[in-house]
Amino acid sequence: MADWFRRGGGPDEKSIREALKDVRDPEIGRDLVSLNMVRGVEIKGGRVKVGIALTTAGCPLRHRITQDVRERLMMIEGVREVEVDFGVMTDQDRQNLMNSLHGGKTELAPAFRDESKTRIIAVVSGKGGVGKSTVAVNLAAALDRAGHSVEILDADVHGASVPVMLGALEKPNVVDGVIFPVESPTGLKFISMGNFVSEGQAIIWRAPIVNKALTQLMRDVYWDEPDFIIVDMPPGTGDVALTVAQMIPKAEALVVTTPQADAARVAMKAGRMAVQAHLRVIGVVENMSYAECPECGHEMRIFGGDGGERVAAELGSRILGRIPILPDTTGEPGRCLFEEGSSPARAFDEIAAGIASMKVRKRIQVL
Ligand SMILES: Nc1ncnc2c1ncn2[C@@H]1O[C@H](COP(=O)(O)OP(=O)(O)OP(=O)(O)O)[C@@H](O)[C@H]1O
Ligand SMILES: [Mg+2]
Missing domain, CATH: 3.30.300.130 (Fe-S cluster assembly (FSCA))
Structure with missing residues (x-):
């Protein structure tokens, strides 16, 4: 007692x-x-x-x-x-409290700094639509299931999909310039530009503004220094990846590809770009790897190709998991989290375990 x-x-x-x-x-x-x-x-x-x-x-x-x-x-x-x-x-008390929560306004939130225990996992792919966001939210859910604290940063400013995927579209609370992450119905905390605009409203910003918005999310959001922050990256190999790499040198890259050769080719490019930007590539996830026969559970490789293997070999990395195609993944609110115990969810549990058990190395210098 x-x-x-x-x-x-x-x-x-x-x-x-x-x-x-x-x-x-x-x-x-x-x-x-x-x-x-x-x-x-x-x-x-x-x-x-x-x-x-x-x-x-x-x-x-x-x-x-x-x-x-x-x-x-x-x-x-x-x-x-x-x-x-x-x-x-009093105004002064509130300011002190807010400063103590996010460490002052001039720097990134403590979680993103080198000295913090928080691991930042950037989910990258190069090609659009291969399942980065699906991997990001399901990996977060799997880490959460395994007892790790985890939050999600949706860095896809133009194509923010995390709020819809998690079924939480409300605006974040903002107190004195400090933004508090939104909590999904299943208890995952995240922040996304999608929560600042009305549903269906498009954000059309030039790259410098996108970078500024992203920086703001890493600076003005009260991140609780969880064990992991999963960053859902936009497609492409460009600006945002560079910003993330420059601002968070300790970030680690998880590369998503599908088995097809064209997706693999672009994923390699994204991976090489991550390496050049000094991000450590921690592994490859092959999404939509196979379909399971509903009758006998037999694995059917619907898309030809060995994209995962090829990307892993090219990047000197390894495949952390293969995710089956699930016919009823609709992109509907809340429908993108695979049900605990289902075969894709178990694949994510394995990926999460693989990531959690890695020894965290200091930033590697490649160039
Ligand atoms: N394993 C899967 N089985 C079935 N459908 C899937 C699977 N993974 C992703 N999808 C579906 O494919 C579509 C694209 O996935 P997702 O949005 O995660 O890709 P993305 O790489 O983040 O796309 P973008 O480049 O636009 O950000 C979504 O409708 C999603 O529900
Ligand atoms: Mg996405």
């Missing part, structure tokens, strides 16, 4: 503050004490009054916080009644 649980006597301030460490701000995901939101504790017999400073006056989460505080404090022996008294942080 935790030390806040005291037998006999009424509750004391220390035990109340200790218990409040178990209550998280629903938006920021950290506890109220470390966020410096607990501004006072008054105890009269079994009655406890807690002062909480919110980041904004109109915080829609008051009710939830009240409920969570009450529920937690009522677990303490001797507490009979809990009152929550809300105030608002």
Whole structure:
């Protein structure tokens, strides 16, 4: 039993503050004490009054916080009644909090810096439509299943598809310029330009603006330093890959191809480009590798070719997994995550295990 649980006597301030460490701000995901939101504790017999400073006056989460505080404090022996008294942080307090959350505005969020434990996995392919986004979200789901913390950065500014794939189109919360990732119905946190524009609205930006937007997502979003951030890259070998490589030298590249020769050729190009940009290529995923006969489970290689093998050989890397074609992958909201235990999901579990078990090497200099 935790030390806040005291037998006999009424509750004391220390035990109340200790218990409040178990209550998280629903938006920021950290506890109220470390966020410096607990501004006072008054105890009269079994009655406890807690002062909480919110980041904004109109915080829609008051009710939830009240409920969570009450529920937690009522677990303490001797507490009979809990009152929550809300105030608002001063501008200075809020600025300090936001700075501490994302490390100031001039640099990338801590997760992207070299010293952070977070591994950044960029999913690249070269050719469009081979399944980068499908691989990105399913890999994230598999890492999550395996108990790793994971978030997704949709770096495909023009063709953002992660929000639709995960079935979460709402706008992110923004507090004082800090953007909070959106959470999908299955609990995956991600950020995408697609969440900033209305559905169906196209973004037409020139490359420098795209780069600026991407930089902003790496700087102004509150990334929680998870074990992994999966970056869904746009097709092509161009600008965005270079930006990611330059800004996040520790990023690792996962190359996606299909078995066909033309996809493999472009994937090799994307892989070589990643290598030239000093990204470490950690492996190749061959998507739409085969179809499973629904009757006997036999693997049918519908597309000819050995794209995965060829790309891996060319890049001096290896195939981390082969994903079967699933007939009912429709691209519909929420329909792109393969069901846990299904054969594609198991293939992703293997890929996730392969990636998680890799020794993380320091950036390699190639040129
Ligand atoms: N293994 C699979 N089985 C069946 N359909 C798949 C599979 N992988 C991807 N798809 C489908 O193929 C289409 C393209 O996939 P996806 O959007 O992931 O590719 P992409 O490489 O990210 O494309 P883009 O280059 O446009 O970003 C989607 O409709 C997706 O649902
Ligand atoms: Mg995509």
